[in-house]
Structures are given as structure tokens and as C-alpha cells.
Amino acid sequence: MEKHSLRQIGEESSALIKVAIPAILAQLAQMTLGVVDTLMAGNYSKHALAAVGTGANTFMIIFALYLGLSFALNPMVSHFNGQGQFKQIGKTFQMGMVVGVAFGLVTFFILRNMETPLLLMGVTPDIAGLTADYLTALSWGAIPAFLFLSLRACNEGLFSTKAIMICSFLVIPFNIVFNTWFIYGGLGLPAMGAVGVGYATSLVWTLLFLFLLIYTYKNRRYEHLDIFKNLSWPSMTLIKEYFTVGSPIAVGMLMEVGLFGMIGIMVARYGVDLTGAHQIAMNIATVAFMVPLGLSVAITARVGFWRGKQDFRQMRLAGFCGIGLSVIFQATSVTLMLLFRHDFVGFYTDNTELINLAASLIFLAAIFQFSDGLQINSAGALRGMKDTTIPMIYMAIAYWIFGFPIGYYLAEKQGLKVEGFWIGIIVGLSIAAILLLFRFIRRSKFAIEYAQSQ
Template identity: 40%
Template structure:
């Protein structure tokens, strides 16, 4: 590699790391809120814990779709910043707020009608009642979440990821005392059980929104652009491109996340030790996924800004540098998971049968670190180019046409070999992720050629 290219790559690595680190921290804070909810609900009673768990299975897919929808703001803002059209940022953000209002209140209404889902999941009456109360309370967080996502995605598109980190930790810090006060009735507040957990999350979400709104309204860099100076009327000409860009992202994220929920339901008929071992391995892989996901979000910003400026050489450099970084870190993660699998799963349980299953499944999790990191890097780069429809189809095929049928066949039937249990589903996931990585990489290569005629070599 020539010195000048090495310098550019190192500079890009520095930019990506600076953007991704606060995103990782924000994800840790958000995950921490979920952990606090689980611990405090579990210490209250088993029914409350079950209600929160069932409620989470209802609202999480809806939230993930909404998050994907709002993520269209990141490349849209990044393109405007790259093109030097900062005067158009205010109208873009204000129109995105209308999308957030519709999405937020739509989600609120949807989760308040979860009775059909409870019947389908065969939830016991006591748990269903508590889960309904939890979701009714939690539903008030959706409008705040949607508006917060719109504003935080705007900041990310401008390469400002630290505010989201700070306000995520503010929400986390409020969530702890709010849970205590409203679940247990602490400090004279009403004892609400599962509903209290939902209200605590809603309070945290509204705090995060208020903080983000005040930051954008008072910061000179944002105030000078009139981002929140006024709310313009809905303009279909501005809303439609955001929706067309965001819906495929939302579907992709929903499809990717929902397959894990479906697998959890399918293996529910297996022995307890197998289910517990699967859940431990899945939790570990979710933690390791935070790093490549955060780098991917940073890649969308860097690629989007470069593409917006018309510097497609830099856009490709940002994409390939991020892919290289994800490759390096995921390979390291895979090695650590293989070397210390037993030590890692021992943090979750002291049951020898569960540990044996979890340690074995963690080897599959180690194997899919690389394809998982590559597919999220490629998908994130494509979002930076505003290419989301074909990636959505690739994700649908990889997960629902390949991964799930193969996992079901290997895990629960004798059609190919003796039923493998959870390991069969992990093989299906590994195959699906590898397919997604290859196809998304192929798509990214085509996008490279579309703009420059040949791929960048560094």
C-alpha cells in the first residue's frame, strides 16, 4: 500500500472509530435499561417478569421496524451535508418529525391491541393481564422514541454521535429509580408491578426526547440552521423519499430480528437444558454484535457524506475501510469465543448440562462472527448510497428462504440427518448470514462499478 493511501485509510479508521465509539456506548446504555427492567421485574415476582418478557416480544419487533424507518434520515442528512446543502436540513428534519408522529402513535395503538397475540402465544390469563397493563403503560414511550430517533438520526447524519450517547445514559440513570418507585411503590409512589416497569421506560424515553430537543434548539450549530425554529406543514414531496428509503430498512431489520424470535418459539418444545443453552449463546452473540453494528452505523454516515459530495472514491474508501475494520474485530471476537467459551457461559449458569450445551453452541456463534460483521458492513454501506430495496430482498431470501427452513429441517426433523436440536438452527443461521454477506457484498460491488466503473483497490 502506498504511503498516501495508507495515510487516507488510517484517517478513515480514525473517523469511523470516533463516530462508532459513542454509538457503542449508547447501545450499552439502552441494553442496560432492558437489563434493569428484567432484574427489577424478576425480583418483584415471577408473574411480573413473565409479563415483561411477553410484552417485550410484542413491542420489540414494532420498535425495530420503526427504528429502521427513521434510519432513512441518516443517509438523507449525510448526503445533504456532503453536498454542502445545509440549508435544506431544516425542511428534511421537520418532515421527518411528521413521519415520527405517525409512526409513534401508530405503534402506540398497535401495542394496545395485543390480545390476539396473547391468544396465539397461549399466554396464561394471569400473565396476559399483567402483560396488557405493561404494554398499555409502555405504549406511551413510542411517540417519544420515534421523535427521539428522528432527531438523533439527524445528529448522526451530521457526524454528531456523542449527544445520543449522553442522553441514552440519562435515560438509563432515570430508569433505575423510576422502576423502583413504580414497580415496588417506593418513596410513596403507587405500586404498579409490570405497569410500573412500562411507565418507567416511557419516562426515560420522554426525558431523552426533551434532552435531545433542547440540545438541538439551543446549540448554535443547529439553531443557526433553524432546525426546530418552526414545524412546517407536511409536504408529500419531501416525506415520500424518506418513507421509500426507510421502509425497506425497517423491513430488513424486522426480518433479521424476528427470525430469532421464531427460532425461540420453535425450540420451545425441546428439553429445558437445550433451550437455556441456546438462550445463553444467543445473548453472548447479541453482545458481540453491538460492535460491528455500531461501526456499520458510522459507515452509513461516512459513505453518505462522501457520496453526497460526489466523491465516490472516498465513499468506496469509507466502505472498504469499515469492512476491513469489521473483519479484523469480528475475527478477534471469534477467536476469543472459541478459546474462552466455557469461561464465558459460566457467567450465566452453574448447571453443568446447560453449560455444556451453551459452550458447544458458542462455537457456532464464533463461526458466524465474520459473516455477520460482513453483512452488516455491506448493508450499512449500501444505505449510505441510499440503496435499500435490493438489500431488503437479499435479507428476506437469506433469513426466511434459507436460514429458517434449513434450521428447522436440521434442528427438528430427520430428513437430512438425525435431529440436531438448537445446533441445527445455528447451522441454518450461519448459512443464512453467509449468504447475506456474499449477496450484499456482490450488490455493493455493483454499486461501486455504477459510480466509478471499477472497484477501489487500496
């Protein structure tokens, strides 16, 4: 490993933190939306909680594809920024918007035809019907959701994470108001329960997109990028790069989110109580995950910027500083989850049986916090290098050759049910973390050695 002075490490860590803190807060704010949905659905009824949880898990399998694809925009923009190719940044913004609309249209129709697939996967009819209605309501927000993701990723590539944070916090009050209105009814609307959560989420996504669009349009620092000028279809060269970098990220993201989503769907076969406990515990674990996820955004942007400048030593340092910061946070997260797991669950429900079930799952969630943080930030560093294909293969191996089969065996054959699946998650995340970290170590070292030999 290349040696760096404490001053260099401090400067790069400070630069990372400056970008990462707003990104982390934005992730937490956006996650708060899901927490509010879960809390309010759980307070309405156990069936509403189960339907919203199952529907969210189902949608995340689709959502993950575009989320992963949009992740390619961050390193593309940061590379162009490092190279000084500013007009290409504007074209990248435009391309992201076009793809977001196209993907949103396809998703709109998929979400409106989910009841039969849910029944075929073994979800009980009472939960399947309500979940399908929730997804139909959610479908109206598909296009603005994907447009927001495109704008978010492009802005992150320019280190504009503070604006995303502000937009994300602005919509939280709207989410609470819309949920209250649509779940319980009022002002001419009937009580809609879980279905109301779907409509509220669609409106919130629309506001998120509009707020970030206004910021992007009004930002004077972006005037030279011509984002909203000389509008045209993206060039084939740009599209090819987008899908070359983004498709493996999308598939890799699908491997991970699909693991969690499929487990969530299979858990729904165990009844309302276990489904609710799983949803609460997963929600808490996901909140903790928002910090390393936000940090990975900063790592990708910083690594991508230095790669664009062809400064590979600084690129490698940025990756290691980010991964190190993640380990420090994960240690804190594990401690809090172990000490206060019953208290955390108490925010979601006052049902004693549900609290005990969810708390036992949070104990397992605490175990995989280290692996989860390590794998997402190692992957973020590799994305900054535009190294995405091999990481995708690693994720497929980790999650679907080891993680899910082991979880299924323990849950179904050994009778561990939900806990069996969670042990499978631990195995999959740990294998992914090891493989991705060592690939970044090897690839960043090779980049330095190759540059020195030229």
C-alpha cells in the same frame, strides 16, 4: 478495486473511528438498558424473565419497522450536508419528528391488544398474560421512543454521535432506579414484577428523547439549519425520498429482526427454562452486535457524505475501511465469547441448568459473529449510497427462504429445539453477508466507472 495509499486509508479509518466510537458506545449504553431489564427481571423470577424476553421479542418486530425507516434519515442528512443544502437538513429533522409521532400512535394501540395474538402463536397462557401486561405498560413509551430514533438518525447524519452517547449514558442510572421502584414496589407503589419493567422502559425512552431534543435545540452549530424555525409540513418531494429510501430498509430490518423475534416467540413454547436460556444467550449476542451496529452508523454517514460530494473513490474507500474495521472487532468478539461464555451467563443467573443451556447457545452465537458484523456493515455502506431495495430482497431470501425454514426443520422435525433455530440463524446471516458485500463491491465500482466516463 481502486488503489489507495496507506495515508489515505489511515485518514479515512481515523475519520470513521472518530464518528464510530461514540456511536458504538451509544449503542452499548442503549443495549445496557435491555441487559439491566433482563438481569432485574431474571432476579425477580423465571416467569418475569420469560415475559420480558417474549415481550421484547414481540415488540422488536414492530420496533424494527420504524428503526429501519429512521435509518433513511442518516444518508439523507449526510447527502444534504455534503451538497451544502442546509435548509433541507432542517426540513428533514422536522419530517422525522412528524413521522415518529404518527408511527408511535399506531404502535401504542397495537401493544395494548397483544394477548390474543400471543396465545394464537402458541405462547403458554401464564407467559402470554404476563407478556401482554408488560406490553401494555411499554406502550406509553412508543411515541417518545420513535421521536428519539428520528432525532438520533438526523444527528448521526451530521456526525454528532458524541451527544447521542452522552444522552444514552445519562439514562442508565434512571433505568436502574425506575426498575427497582416498579419491579419491587415502594413509595406508595405495589410490586409489579415484569409489568414494572415496561413502565420503567417507557419513562427511560421519554428521558432519552427529551435529553437529545434539548441538545438539538441548544446546539449553536445547528442554528443555520432552522430545525425549529419555519415549522411546516414536509414537502411531498422530501416525503417521497424518505419512504423510497427508508421503506426497503424498514422491510429489510423487519426481515432480520423478525427472524429473531419469531424464533423468540416460538422458543417460548418450549417452557420457562429454555425460554430463559434463549433470552440470556440472545442478550449477550446482542450486546456484542452493538459494536458493528454502531460502526455501521459511521459507515453510512461517511459513505453518504462522500456520495453527496460526488467523490466516489473516497466513498468506496470509506465503505471498505469500515468493513475491515468490523472484521477486526468480530475476531476479538468471537474469541471472548468462546473463552468466557459460562462467565458471561453467570452474570444473569446462578441456576446451574440455565447456565449450561445458555452457554451452549452462546457457542453457536460466536459462530455467526463474523457474518452478522459483515452483513450489517455492508448494508450500512449500501445505505450511504441510498441503495436499499435490492438489499431488502437479499435479506428476504437469506432469512426467510433459507434461515427460518432450515431452523424450523432442525428444531421441530429433527428435535434440536432451540439449537436448531440458532443454526438457522447462522445460515441466514451468512447468506446475507455474502450477498450484501458483493453488491457493495459491484455498485461502488460502477459508480466510479460511470463518473469517469462522463
